[in-house]
Amino acid sequence: MTPRKTAGTAGGEQATGPWRPTWSPHRTRPGLPPLTVVHDPGDDYAFMAAALAAHTPQAGRITVHPTPVASAPASLAHDLLRSMGKHLPHDGSPEVVGWAAQAEIAWRAAAAWMSALRIGHVVVTRTHRISSRHFEHLFALRELTGMRLTLLCHGPVPPALSAVLPALAHEAVHTWAAAHRALAATELADPPTAARFAWWEAAAHFPPHPGEPCFLLPARRTPSRTDIQAASCRLDLDATVLPLPAAGRFPPEPDEHTTLLAHRLHARIAHPVHAAALALRILTGRQATQLPHPATPGTNTRTEPGRWTGTPTWAVDLIEAGDCFGNLDRPTRAEGPLRLSGWDQTAVTEAARTCTLHELPAPGSRQGRTRGRPGSTRPGRSTPTTR
Known part of the structure; x- marks a missing residue:
């Protein structure tokens, strides 16, 4: 049930623009369940x-x-x-x-x-x-x-x-x-698989409660306990900082800490592109302006429709949702890096803050209490027009 790469009408005519939720009773797609x-x-x-x-x-x-x-x-x-x-x-x-x-x-x-x-x-x-x-x-x-x-x-x-x-x-x-x-009808053309991440079990508090455990955005290497303690001091974090694997080193199945973060990503981010971008940011360690296309995270390859080898189970649905949204929003877009507008980048920063993810400050940084949370200082506001 993956949406079509190019949005079209029920009668089979192809549209060149984004998919729009419009419908006519006289142009119904054949073969739909009653x-x-x-x-x-x-x-x-x-x-x-x-x-x-x-x-x-x-x-x-x-x-x-x-x-x-x-x-x-x-x-x-x-x-x-x-x-x-x-x-x-x-x-x-x-x-x-x-x-x-x-x-x-x-x-x-x-x-x-x-x-x-x-x-x-x-x-x-x-x-x-x-x-x-x-x-x-x-x-x-x-x-x-x-x-x-x-x-x-x-x-x-x-x-x-x-x-x-x-x-x-x-x-x-x-x-x-x-x-x-x-x-109770369950006749699905593309049923869920038993090996997928149990996103429906997410019990992430929303909105985030003060003092909940937080994370540092993964860097190219796994931060040591000293790094975490130093980051907590520099960011003035009044919460437990939980470690995550280094970027590019996430195992196929998440550990306890990664599972907690994954549930937040699934529950707290409603826009598919922003969820995919933050997942890619975590997996690759790259900045929001350097993210690969959702369909090609790192060196992963497609083995069956919508599934990627090498991508952790918790991230597969997030990345695929971002790709699906892109197909509906811009059906004729060229393959390439995931391009985020300035507004999208701000929204991804806000999403990181909502998931209690913090940027590891550079050594010697004077980042203090007022800049301790991603998104606490915002660029100029603008209303989105294409996302």
Whole structure:
């Protein structure tokens, strides 16, 4: 279910620009699983409980509970991101949250994560209260990814959905037993593998709590205990500093400290490109302006669609999500290094701060309390236009 390299319409015509979450009922992609509409006019809690129990990301199925009365075009995309364990930036700065307010970018981010994380079945509750624009975006996402989509209407079917159902292959479900079977459907074209990193188990506190253990961004060599103690003093860190392997020396399976950091990367960074860039920064030890392309981290090679040899398991989904987003954002972009705008670089710095990652200061640095956290001094703010 990897998104197409070039975004196109359901009718097969190729588009040259970024993928947009637009949909027409008369140009439906053939071969999609039938849309399932669960009718619960009496708002029986048993239907809701079954839907919530169906949330099993490790099996490629998520349940999305839309935020009440949130009608902004991007809001349902935000709910999708949260259902995949992603948290939006919380500090409110324009350069960080600007992308999240733009519906097209937010829906591309949701589509990229769905592809990388192998989400093949999406269950949406309370669909009798979502807007016609949200239905359009959901159906566009279904067209792009080929996912199975199950809609629960805990009340009358809304006019926006009734109007398009005749043009869609769909099945109506009216009993709890039939709803239970539909919610448990697991026929995925590209199911998750048992060897993947358990990103769905992330228990990273968000926002970060004061004094939580922190990390130093990996350098070309593994820092010694003396290096860590000196860095703690120079950065004035009032927290435990946990060691990480040197750049380029991460084992295939993460150790305890790397697992803790990986869970933060998976849970605290909602933009796929920023998550991929920070993962590459950690793996390679390079600055944000010198990162390799997500598809070619170091000397790794592709062995099967979306999987890389030599890349630690915790980083594979992050890197692939960044690549998927790039394919949706700029379908005709040339292969080469991951190019980050000035705004993107600022956002990656903010992401490092959110994950409590600190730059190891150079020997003799006078970096003090006011500069101890990445992102504490920010470049000029600007609103993103292409990310």
